[in-house]
Amino acid sequence: MDRNMKILVVDDFSTMRRIIKNLLKELGFTNIEEADDGQTALPLLKQGNFDFLVTDWNMPGMTGIDLLRNVRADPGLASLPVLMVTAEAKREQIVLAAQEGVNGYIVKPFNGATLKEKIDKIFERVES
Amino acid sequence: MSESDEQDFQPLVDRDKRLADARALVAAIENEDDAGEARLIGELTAAYSGTIFDEVGRMTREVHDTLRSFAEDERLGSLTQDEMPDARDRLHYVITLTEQAATRTLSITEEATPMAEKIVDRSTRLKDELAKVAASEADNSRLGSVVESMTRYLEATTGSGERLKGQLTEIMMAQEFQDLSGQLLMRVIDLLEQLEEKLVGLLQITAPVRGSKADSAKVESAEDGVGPQLPNAGENVVKNQDDVDDLLASLGF
Numbered sequence: 001m002d003r004n005m006k007i008l009v010v011d012d013f014s015t016m017r018r019i020i021k022n023l024l025k026e027l028g029f030t031n032i033e034e035a036d037d038g039q040t041a042l043p044l045l046k047q048g049n050f051d052f053l054v055t056d057w058n059m060p061g062m063t064g065i066d067l068l069r070n071v072r073a074d075p076g077l078a079s080l081p082v083l084m085v086t087a088e089a090k091r092e093q094i095v096l097a098a099q100e101g102v103n104g105y106i107v108k109p110f111n112g113a114t115l116k117e118k119i120d121k122i123f124e125r126v127e128s
Numbered sequence: 129m130s131e132s133d134e135q136d137f138q139p140l141v142d143r144d145k146r147l148a149d150a151r152a153l154v155a156a157i158e159n160e161d162d163a164g165e166a167r168l169i170g171e172l173t174a175a176y177s178g179t180i181f182d183e184v185g186r187m188t189r190e191v192h193d194t195l196r197s198f199a200e201d202e203r204l205g206s207l208t209q210d211e212m213p214d215a216r217d218r219l220h221y222v223i224t225l226t227e228q229a230a231t232r233t234l235s236i237t238e239e240a241t242p243m244a245e246k247i248v249d250r251s252t253r254l255k256d257e258l259a260k261v262a263a264s265e266a267d268n269s270r271l272g273s274v275v276e277s278m279t280r281y282l283e284a285t286t287g288s289g290e291r292l293k294g295q296l297t298e299i300m301m302a303q304e305f306q307d308l309s310g311q312l313l314m315r316v317i318d319l320l321e322q323l324e325e326k327l328v329g330l331l332q333i334t335a336p337v338r339g340s341k342a343d344s345a346k347v348e349s350a351e352d353g354v355g356p357q358l359p360n361a362g363e364n365v366v367k368n369q370d371d372v373d374d375l376l377a378s379l380g381f
Contacts, residue, residue, distance in 0.1 A: 013307040015230045022238065022300055058311065058353025065351065087308055087356035089366045091375060096350065098379045107372050108356070109304050112297060114369050 001123040003028040005051035010034070010041040010067065011085075012059040016108075020054060020085060023112045027119070038062025042070055045077055052119075057086035057093070065093075065100060072101045081122050085110065141175040199331050208331065212324045219317050223310050230306035237300045244296060248289035255282040311355045 007029055011017045017034045024032055033048070035041035039061035045053065053071065057064040064084055071077045083104040084097055094105055103125070104118040141149075149172050156164035198204065262275040348354050357365045366372050 011307070013310060015227060015234065015303055015310075016307040018231075018234050018238075019300055019304060022234075022241075023297075026297065058355060063351070063353055065353075086353075087311055088350075088353050089357045089361075089372075090350055090354065090364055091366060092364070093350050093354075094366065094372055094375050095379065098376060098381065105372055105376060107366060107369055108308060109301075110369065111301055 001120070001127070002051070004031055005029065006031045006033070006049060007052045007054060008033050008035060008041060008044060008048070008050045010036070010038065010053070010055040010059070010064065012036050012056065016056065016085075020115070023115050024054075026112060027116055038064060038067030038070070041067055045071065045080070046074065050080065052122075053080055053082045054085055055082065057084060057088040057097075065097060068097065068100050068102055081126055083118055083122060085115075146172065146175065195330075195333070204327065204331065208324055208327045212320055212327075216317050216320050219313050219320075223313050226306045226309060230303040233303050234300060237296045241293060241296050244289050244292040248286055248293065251282045251285040251289065255279055255286070258282070308356045315355050 007024060009017050009020050009024070009032060011020065011034075014036075017036075021032050021034065033044065033050075035044055037059040038055070041053075041055070042062070044050070053067075055064040055067055062070075064086060068082055068084075071080055071082060081103045082101070083106065084102050085106045085108065087108040089107045097105055103122045106114055106118055149168055153165060153168040153172065155161075156168055258275050258279055262272060262279075265271050366375060
């Protein structure tokens with residue numbers, strides 16, 4: 001896994017963006033950008049050569065699930081690995097995210113170890 | 129229907145007329161006089177339906193009076209005009225306060241973490257350098273004992289620095305509460321807004337002078353997100369990350 005890969009963290013709460021960013025830094029990732037909802041994230045993704053997307057679900061503007069759909073529908077982004085980190089914990093939502101092509105799903109509250117485990121798993125699969 | 133309700137449904141027509149109509153009805157049936165039968169049934173029931181209309185009228189007046197007194201209740205006016213917006217503002221303020229506290233804590237942990245990392249790095253490096261000195265001065269026993277106590281000290285420092293780093297991460301993770309509590313509060317604020325709209329709408333119907341926003345009740349949808357679930361939220365909600373992983377595994381993840 002390339003520790004220099006470009007990561008976009010999308011969450012409407014700045015506290016959570018900072019937490020995820022700091023955790024990623026601890027894991028050795030330094031090339032991290034932020035967006036506060038799907039609407040601001042999508043144009044960044046389209047022009048930004050991102051390697052990995054970490055997104056919340058419940059956000060104003062465009063939700064994480066819609067962002068995921070837009071990413072999968074865009075030929076240039078379709079294969080971008082997407083990890084959801086969200087407080088949305090209904091079974092139907094997790095199933096929906098899986099159907100829409102999410103690569104990993106973490107429910108808040110979470111911890112650094114879980115984040116590391118899911119990222120490792122995602123990139124193990126992507127690289128194999 | 130209670131007994132008193134039945135008493136309210138007194139027919140409008142007197143007893144003699146009803147008896148006469150009833151006898152005429154029996155006669156009409158016996159004589160196979162269909163037209164007469166229909167007319168007499170109509171007359172008999174009309175005596176009662178008049179009462180029903182009166183009753184509906186009375187109920188309508190009651191509803192109207194209740195609604196009017198509801199609208200004239202000053203408490204309701206102050207509830208929609210002052211207290212509910214106040215409650216909303218207070219909740220917004222709670223969100224602001226928790227956000228400020230979380231941001232402050234995050235800034236401090238972000239500042240402190242590199243210091244802890246530096247302590248770990250420097251003490252590790254110093255220990256290595258000391259080991260080299262000790263190796264080249266192996267025959268100097270006085271230096272040897274100093275090196276040994278310094279090495280023990282540096283090892284302890286490294287350990288403390290590592291623990292400090294871990295604890296700072298824990299403090300940082302604890303700030304997650306701001307996101308979760310913020311989301312929950314936003315939902316309560318949303319509910320207050322809907323309730324306020326409904327009350328204002330009701331006031332507008334009964335006292336049209338007051339202003340009202342358009343009625344747009346929001347329904348929670350899984351699509352838009354329903355926010356953090358409370359503990360013991362039921363079967364439809366995963367309880368922890370293990371549940372999520374199990375569910376995804378069952379879907380072939």
